[in-house]
Amino acid sequence: MRRTLRIIPRLDIKGPNLVKGIHLEGLRVLGKPWDFAHTYYREGADELIYIDAVASLYGRNNLLEIVKKTAENVFIPLTVGGGVRSLEDMRNLLCAGADKIAINTAAVHQPDLITQGAKMFGSQCIVGSIQAKLIDGRYYAYTDNAREFTELDVFDWARRLVDLGAGEILVTSIDQEGTAKGYELNLVRRLSETLTVPLIVCGGCGRPEHVADVAGLPGVDAVCASSIFHYNYLSSVATRENYEAEGNIEFLKKNRGGTPFMSTQLAVSSIGRVKEFLCSRGIPCRWPLS
Amino acid sequence: MRQDKIVIVDYRMGNLFNLQRAITFLGYSAEITSDPAVIRRADRILLPGVGAFEKAMQELDRADLIGVLKESVDQGKMMLGICLGMQLLFTKSFEFGEHRGLDFIRGQVVRFHRSESEITELKIPQIGWNSVEKPSAGPAWEKGILASVSPGTYFYFVHSFVCCPEEPAAVVAETQYGKDRFCSVTHRGNLWGCQFHPERSGEHGLSLLKSFIEL
Amino acid sequence: MLLFGGKTLDKQLEHRPEHVTYCTKCVVSNQRPRITFDDKGVCSACHYAHEKHNVIDWNEREKMLVDLLDRYRSKDGSYDCIVPGSGGKDSGYVAHQLKYVYGMHPLTVTWAPHIYTDIGWKNYLAFKDSGFDNVLVFPNGVLHRKLSKVAFELWGDHFKVFGLGQKALAFHMSVKFGIPLVFYGESGEIEYGGSTKNKGKPYEDVEDWSELYFAGSSLTALTEEGLRAGVFTKQEVEHEKFSFYWHPPLDQLRKIDAQMHWFSYYKKWVPQENYYYTAEHTGFQANPVRSEGTYSKYASLDDKTDGFHFYLGFVKFGIGRATSDAAHEIRDGHITREEGISLVHRYDGEFPKKYFPEFLEYLKINEEEFWEVIDLYRTMSPHLWDKSSGQWVLKHRVK
Numbered sequence: 001m002r003r004t005l006r007i008i009p010r011l012d013i014k015g016p017n018l019v020k021g022i023h024l025e026g027l028r029v030l031g032k033p034w035d036f037a038h039t040y041y042r043e044g045a046d047e048l049i050y051i052d053a054v055a056s057l058y059g060r061n062n063l064l065e066i067v068k069k070t071a072e073n074v075f076i077p078l079t080v081g082g083g084v085r086s087l088e089d090m091r092n093l094l095c096a097g098a099d100k101i102a103i104n105t106a107a108v109h110q111p112d113l114i115t116q117g118a119k120m121f122g123s124q125c126i127v128g129s130i131q132a133k134l135i136d137g138r139y140y141a142y143t144d145n146a147r148e149f150t151e152l153d154v155f156d157w158a159r160r161l162v163d164l165g166a167g168e169i170l171v172t173s174i175d176q177e178g179t180a181k182g183y184e185l186n187l188v189r190r191l192s193e194t195l196t197v198p199l200i201v202c203g204g205c206g207r208p209e210h211v212a213d214v215a216g217l218p219g220v221d222a223v224c225a226s227s228i229f230h231y232n233y234l235s236s237v238a239t240r241e242n243y244e245a246e247g248n249i250e251f252l253k254k255n256r257g258g259t260p261f262m263s264t265q266l267a268v269s270s271i272g273r274v275k276e277f278l279c280s281r282g283i284p285c286r287w288p289l290s
Numbered sequence: 291m292r293q294d295k296i297v298i299v300d301y302r303m304g305n306l307f308n309l310q311r312a313i314t315f316l317g318y319s320a321e322i323t324s325d326p327a328v329i330r331r332a333d334r335i336l337l338p339g340v341g342a343f344e345k346a347m348q349e350l351d352r353a354d355l356i357g358v359l360k361e362s363v364d365q366g367k368m369m370l371g372i373c374l375g376m377q378l379l380f381t382k383s384f385e386f387g388e389h390r391g392l393d394f395i396r397g398q399v400v401r402f403h404r405s406e407s408e409i410t411e412l413k414i415p416q417i418g419w420n421s422v423e424k425p426s427a428g429p430a431w432e433k434g435i436l437a438s439v440s441p442g443t444y445f446y447f448v449h450s451f452v453c454c455p456e457e458p459a460a461v462v463a464e465t466q467y468g469k470d471r472f473c474s475v476t477h478r479g480n481l482w483g484c485q486f487h488p489e490r491s492g493e494h495g496l497s498l499l500k501s502f503i504e505l
Numbered sequence: 506m507l508l509f510g511g512k513t514l515d516k517q518l519e520h521r522p523e524h525v526t527y528c529t530k531c532v533v534s535n536q537r538p539r540i541t542f543d544d545k546g547v548c549s550a551c552h553y554a555h556e557k558h559n560v561i562d563w564n565e566r567e568k569m570l571v572d573l574l575d576r577y578r579s580k581d582g583s584y585d586c587i588v589p590g591s592g593g594k595d596s597g598y599v600a601h602q603l604k605y606v607y608g609m610h611p612l613t614v615t616w617a618p619h620i621y622t623d624i625g626w627k628n629y630l631a632f633k634d635s636g637f638d639n640v641l642v643f644p645n646g647v648l649h650r651k652l653s654k655v656a657f658e659l660w661g662d663h664f665k666v667f668g669l670g671q672k673a674l675a676f677h678m679s680v681k682f683g684i685p686l687v688f689y690g691e692s693g694e695i696e697y698g699g700s701t702k703n704k705g706k707p708y709e710d711v712e713d714w715s716e717l718y719f720a721g722s723s724l725t726a727l728t729e730e731g732l733r734a735g736v737f738t739k740q741e742v743e744h745e746k747f748s749f750y751w752h753p754p755l756d757q758l759r760k761i762d763a764q765m766h767w768f769s770y771y772k773k774w775v776p777q778e779n780y781y782y783t784a785e786h787t788g789f790q791a792n793p794v795r796s797e798g799t800y801s802k803y804a805s806l807d808d809k810t811d812g813f814h815f816y817l818g819f820v821k822f823g824i825g826r827a828t829s830d831a832a833h834e835i836r837d838g839h840i841t842r843e844e845g846i847s848l849v850h851r852y853d854g855e856f857p858k859k860y861f862p863e864f865l866e867y868l869k870i871n872e873e874e875f876w877e878v879i880d881l882y883r884t885m886s887p888h889l890w891d892k893s894s895g896q897w898v899l900k901h902r903v904k
Contacts, residue, residue, distance in 0.1 A: 001468055003411055004444075006418050015841075022784040025791040025802045026777055027839050041492065046419055046446075057800060058847050071311050077446060077490045095307055099490060122341040124415055124448045133793055147795040147802065168417065174793065178784070198417050218411035221418065248839040250778045262785045286419045286444045290493070 005215045005278060005285045006046040006222035007271060009229045010202055011036060012053040013066060013082070017247045019053060020230055022178030024131070024146035027053070029247035030230050034069045035237045037078075040229065043271045044289050047077040049102065049170070049224060055083020056105045056144040064096045071097025079170075081129055082145075085110075090117050094125070102170055104129040105143040108150055111164055118165030126168075127200070128161030130154055132187055133174040139187055146174045155190060162197050169195055170224070173203035180206025180227055180265035183214045192219025200224055207267035208277035215283045225274075231261050232268035294333035296320040296503060299359070301349040304338035304374070312489040316500050326358040334503065335362055339374025343383040343399065343451070346374055347391065356392065363394050368480045370435065370502050376476060376483030377453055385451050395478045397455035402470050412468040415450040422463040422474045422486070432462045434505060435482050436475065438497040445474075445486035445495060453485065507658060507877050508734040513885065514659045514726055518821065523888050525823065525901040531832040532845045532903045533698055536822040536889070540698035550698035554836035563773050569707070570771035574607050577686045584612040584638075586686040589675035591615055591625065591807045592632030592639070594776065595690035597783035599768045600637055603688060605786075612684065616674045616749075617643040618808030619653065619667055620860070620867060624792055625807025631788030640678060644670055644749055648741065652724070652750075654868045655731040657813075661821055661882045663868065664814030666727075669750040672718045676711075676763055680753045685761045690779075691769035697833065707770040711758045714765060724750045775837050776804065797857040798826035800848050810864050812857025820882045823889045823899055825853035846903055854899070 011018050017029040018036055030036075037048055050070075052063050061083050070078065080093050081102025090101045101121075107114050107128060117126045131142040132154045139154035158169050171191060173184035183204045192199055201214050202224035214220050251261075275287035296313065298306050298320050306322045313320040320336065323329060337359070339346055350356050362369060371379045380391045383399035391399070402414050424431050424441045431441055447465070452472035455461055463475035465485070476483040482502060488495035517538045527534050528548035535542055541549045579585040586603060588611045590596020596613065603609040613633070618625060633639045653663040675687045692709075694700045700717070703709045709717075724747055731737040752758070768774070780803040783789035791802040797812050798819070805811055812826075819825035831845035840848075865875060883890045883897055891898050 001412065001466060003413075004419050022781060023791045023793075023802070026780055026784075028777070028781060054844070057851075058844055071308060073315060075308075075312055075315070075489060075492055075496060077487075094305055097308055097311065099305060099308065124340070124417060135793070142794070144795075146793075147800065149794050167415070196413065198413050221413065248775070248777050248837065250773075250775050250837075251781070264785075290443075 008047045009040045010049040010224040041074040049079045052082025067096040102127040102129040114164040123167035128166030129170045168198045170200040176204025182210040192217045208274045296334045297332040298336045300324040304340045309489045334368040337371040337375035343385040344389045371483040419444040425461045435502045437501045445491040527903045531835045533832045539700045592629040594779040594783045597787040598779040613639045615641045616671045620809040635787040687765040691774045692767045708766040798855045801830040809860040819854045827852040
């Protein structure tokens with residue numbers, strides 16, 4: 001029996017907006033997170049991930065209101081991360097509607113936080129998040145939304161996170177993220193062969209085939225994708241919002257009509273189409289929805 | 291809309307608010323409480339749960355809730371145990387030792403069986419969607435909370451332990467995970483239990499909750 | 506030992522207001538050369554940004570661009586415009602737009618950085634591999650380093666040496682190839698708070714241009730002082746032409762009617778959008794870590810020594826790299842002023858230690874000599890720096 005692959009749209013958030021960068025850099029606004037979240041829920045997403053892209057940068061936590069608003073009408077699991085640095089942060093997010101907490105930067109500086117979180121809320125609540133970059137043939141972990149280098153080897157660190165109590169591991173390839181060129185297969189393959197907890201892979205998905213590439217690896221439990229979905233649903237998600245509040249809204253101003261972005265690499269797709277594709281390749285997923 | 295009083299038992303374990311939000315979304319209201327007096331006045335009781343069995347029983351005990359839950363069962367009140375909450379309904383669990391449960395339904399809670407060769411594909415805990423199916427032995431597909439759900443419907447699971455009711459009649463739905471075919475929905479009298487999280491299982495989860503509320 | 510005994514030729518120091526104030530909309534201070542503030546305390550760059558985002562009719566401007574290009578576009582595929590740049594996000598954007606959107610035939614030209622970073626070289630190659638002819642010019646390594654060494658002390662900025670060549674190269678190529686139309690990215694003066702003299706003009710006159718970039722910082726002063734201090738040999742000063750550091754003779758430029766247009770005049774200039782554009786079209790990759798002294802990863806990546814340019818800017822004006830990056834992101838609405846302030850407090854003035862040894866080696870100075878120059882410029886800025894506690898402390902911070 002094969003595992004049922006989970007498809008998880010990932011939403012990077014700055015302030016009140018969904019943003020999408022490249023290599024985790026850039027604050028292009030695409031809309032309101034809860035609008036996209038609700039659409040993804042209806043369209044068949046298995047879970048959702050919210051990451052506050054600037055929380056560590058500004059030393060603040062901003063997602064509570066967005067999480068609460070999302071939880072009102074989205075009834076699939078929601079993982080929230082970005083700048084979580086205390087048990088209180090975790091508790092607040094869980095009460096607001098998060099089911100799982102993703103932790104990266106704080107875990108590097110204070111590994112015990114993972115253990116404490118796992119003890120208090122359960123391991124299944126704690127997702128160890130790793131941002132990985134390939135340098136001279138080795139994968140190193142980064143913190144602060146890919147701004148700060150650490151000496152940590154990704155594979156050692158992943159194992160350590162599991163030992164500390166993380167119930168799942170989320171790995172994002174900085175090199176591939178936002179490029180729509182596909183997941184970082186070497187990284188994913190190695191991790192999938194050694195981890196004993198569920199593995200969620202992120203970074204680089206540009207077309208349904210990319211999902212199938214990693215879903216074919218038995219140790220991969222879930223895939224995260226952003227560009228392929230955000231740019232697909234952009235024109236249909238509520239467009240009458242006033243976006244003037246903050247953020248880089250140049251793209252939205254020019255592209256309400258849905259001019260393709262990265263069209264040489266990115267083949268935008270609905271969640272359903274991705275799942276149909278996976279089914280056609282013999283990869284079980286939750287599809288059709290009913 | 292019925293005016294039944296619905297409570298969600300708060301024993302400090304479990305994401306109660308999402309369950310409450312789901313019920314609110316359905317147009318009902320549920321009170322989150324750890325007060326035995328409030329539970330006594332309830333018509334329907336939801337017992338959520340996330341975490342470890344032993345600790346859960348300790349918390350229930352500390353909050354003086356075991357008695358009122360037993361009373362409620364004896365009085366025939368509708369009760370739905372969710373995830374760990376379902377496991378607590380049983381006689382005992384073998385999670386980190388051997389621990390007594392509420393014993394409302396006879397049976398045990400054991401770990402997934404796992405063969406070494408499957409260790410990396412089908413991981414423990416099971417985290418993700420899986421389908422609920424007709425039981426291989428025992429009753430045909432029941433109504434009750436499964437009234438609006440057909441066999442093969444997917445729900446969201448997060449667990450390492452599974453329930454094994456003694457009586458086949460208590461197994462109303464099963465789910466396959468690797469070599470384990472386990473009881474995913476249990477039923478006895480006015481007691482129901484589901485191993486998955488209906489409040490996180492989208493439309494079908496909401497339907498199931500609605501069915502429970504309207505039973 | 507200071508080479509020039511504490512002398513400076515940096516004329517910008519003379520014009521700094523004694524009293525430090527910050528723009529009420531962004532995070533830049535009045536110390537920035539040529540910036541002006543209105544009576545509400547809003548800086549000229551923010552004023553321009555408001556026009557840029559709300560007033561200027563960009564459709565109209567684009568029409569002007571198309572008219573201009575229609576006049577110059579070659580019919581036989583020969584070069585019809587020059588785009589100078591590193592192949593980074595700005596020049597990549599300009600070159601790509603001109604070629605693939607407007608059908609021009611650009612020749613791109615690059616003045617090499619002092620020391621290429623890995624990411625800078627990679628981006629440069631990716632740029633030309635995305636479909637551009639390019640001429641890469643390296644200055645004479647010996648002379649460039651000597652000039653840098655002298656400039657570091659005499660101008661408080663070695664990077665100006667790079668800047669001279671960078672500014673002049675396009676027009677040299679213009680004359681040599683006979684291509685009069687040159688496209689820069691943005692007018693730094695208008696976009697970032699310099700002189701607003703040429704606001705509303707698509708290009709500046711060669712006279713203005715030569716005055717702005719070459720008059721104040723004269724290479725001759727560098728070589729003469731450098732000779733006196735024993736950095737240059739008599740042979741070098743008398744027989745080397747240093748022609749790439751000067752603009753070509755103005756009459757040669759006028760003869761072909763060379764014009765340096767700003768792309769930012771015709772299309773709304775948003776640096777972060779250039780990042781997205783070049784990431785999509787020219788294979789541009791952001792820095793794997795944030796650049797030292799700032800939070801940003803997509804700006805000015807190709808020179809190992811540019812951190813010291815920003816650091817000296819911090820010393821002389823109290824304006825570091827984070828301030829510059831945050832200021833334009835605030836003006837473009839990407840971040841709020843509060844966020845900008847937070848970033849400035851966190852990163853501004855961070856010492857660029859990653860390439861410090863290489864920089865010292867490049868200038869052939871030791872650490873002590875480096876700090877002597879830094880302290881020299883700090884003592885020349887008593888309105889900015891205080892040492893009463895024994896440590897240098899910046900007196901004013903944006904709030």
